[in-house]
Amino acid sequence: MTTLPSQSSPPAWALEIENLRKSYGSGFEALKGIDLKVREGDFFALLGPNGAGKSTILGIVCSLVNKSSGKVRVFGHDIDTDLAAAKLNLGVVPQEFNFNQFEKVFDIVTTQAGYYGIPLSKARESAEHYLKKLGLWEKKDDPARMLSGGMKRRLMIARALVHNPRILILDEPTAGVDIELRRSMWTFLEEMNRNGTTIILTTHYLEEAEALCRNIAIIDHGRIVRHTSKKELLTQLRMETFVLDAEQALTEAPELDGFVTRLDGEGALEVEVEKGQGLNEVFAQLDRKDIRVLSMRTKANRLEELFLRMVEDNNNRRDEEVIQ
Amino acid sequence: MSPSAVLTAFLTIVLREIRRFTRIWPQTLLPPAVTMCLYFVIFGNLIGSRIGPMEGFDYMSFIVPGLIMMAVITNSYSNVVSSFFSMKFQRSIEELLVSPTPNWAILAGYVAGGMARGLGVGVIVTLLSLAFTRLQIHNLPMIVLTVFLTSALFSLGGFINAMLATKFDDISIVPTFILTPLTYLGGVFYSIQMLPDFWRSVSMVNPILYMVNAFRYGILGVSDVNPYVALGMILVFITVLAVVSLRMLQRGKGIRS
Known part of the structure; x- marks a missing residue:
């Protein structure tokens, strides 16, 4: 060994x-x-x-x-x-x-x-x-x-x-x-x-x-x-997506000031949090809207987002080279 | 790899080959035994009794050396061609390619595996022939040398065929359209002295004629060609095919992209 x-x-x-x-x-x-x-x-x-x-x-x-x-x-x-x-x-x-x-x-x-x-x-x-x-x-x-x-x-x-x-x-x-x-x-x-x-x-x-x-x-x-x-x-990721499960099932995504929100296919709330933004602000705004969060996870997966972006950037660069 | 490690790798290939053809014995060992029994009964007993003596021997005694040689040739060849091509087809050849086993040891392993089956079938056919005729031994070293070298030569031939083959059809073309006709026309069933001059000259370019006759000389002491020339020719063929096989392995012909 x-x-x-x-x-x-x-x-x-x-x-x-x-x-x-x-x-x-x-x-x-x-x-x-x-x-x-x-x-x-x-x-x-x-x-x-x-x-x-x-x-x-x-x-x-x-x-x-x-x-x-x-x-x-x-x-x-x-x-x-x-x-x-x-x-x-x-x-x-x-x-x-x-x-x-x-x-x-x-x-x-x-x-x-x-x-x-x-x-x-x-x-x-x-x-x-x-x-x-x-x-x-x-x-x-x-x-x-x-x-x-x-x-x-x-x-x-x-x-x-x-x-x-x-x-x-x-x-x-x-x-x-x-x-x-x-x-x-x-x-x-x-x-x-x-x-x-x-x-x-x-x-x-x-x-x-x-x-x-x-x-x-x-x-x-x-x-x-x-x-x-x-x-x-x-560390290059500027933005991360969090998935929040609310106590009461949501029918539409609540508007949160400064954040992009949407519902996933199963009624959970997805919130995009940019680097520098705090999660406390997300929870404070949800609290004001009487939405109680039971659990939270990051959306799988961070590397995939970065990978897709890099491959896309590479393809764009290749296209530019071909045009030139 | 140390010499002992190379020896282990070589023996691993040989034992795997022996395990393979003994596991599927109804496909590998039984058919030649049945076929040769039919040859002995039909050509030796039924038709042979009406043909009369050939080169001073009864017909059964005359054809037995050729039939043994035919079994050795076809089984040595088909063992290597089918085993190596199957490994290519299933990609299990990659097990060997990623290992540090040197190419010459891979080749030697397959040739030894082909010889194990060819010689094994040769022994089976020889034992069966004893039920039909009495075999004599004229020159034991000639018998042993001829059968070993011929088996090695056709194992090498099978190896090259397998390297070049890309589909299963490719591994049956050579045995069916080249090997079988050359064997049948290689003096197994007749002496070329019976042929007209032209066809006798044509027969002399058939390499299998030399192997069959050298073997027959070892058993009966009669031959249409000089048996020592035949041995020399087999050695030359072995050298050429071994070099070609090794070059193909080094280049990865058909096994590496």
């Missing part, structure tokens, strides 16, 4: 990408010079709309896609000159199920360990550890095709971890997974990260990135639009 780096030495770069480009035979340029660095021990999210280039980046890092040019280093190991050492540090959970559906769960995991040169006795121990941790031990003798969708996804995580990699790469790990399972996978990934595993994920669920990740890169049309910490990103 990997451990966290000592506090005295600065953490190493787990992943370094320099000027990474990928063009396909058709001429389509999927990556247009990506620069990216992920620190050891980080929980990192790569966000972007469909076709932005997220999976292409991960594919190149994992040797599933040939790059056109650029440099990729995994813990300092260049994938051009020291590929095997780079691969030993990586565990990969792809977006699509990519195991032999007819093989038994236990065989899939131990066979993967064998590909990493782990002897069978140790492979069995490691497979048992992760299958138990991911709640699949009871299914170890079942063919993979008999598993539910959520179980198949957990099987891919167990398979990716069986050689105890220092970086775990997950491409849309919770796509199509129900909320309960998604939460349990979050808990598992957070535990892995606490134990020192660097985690890099792509996700469509921005709530997921907001809940789990410390650093974020937003990619659009093959370019990094933003690469910063989640904290830094969220």
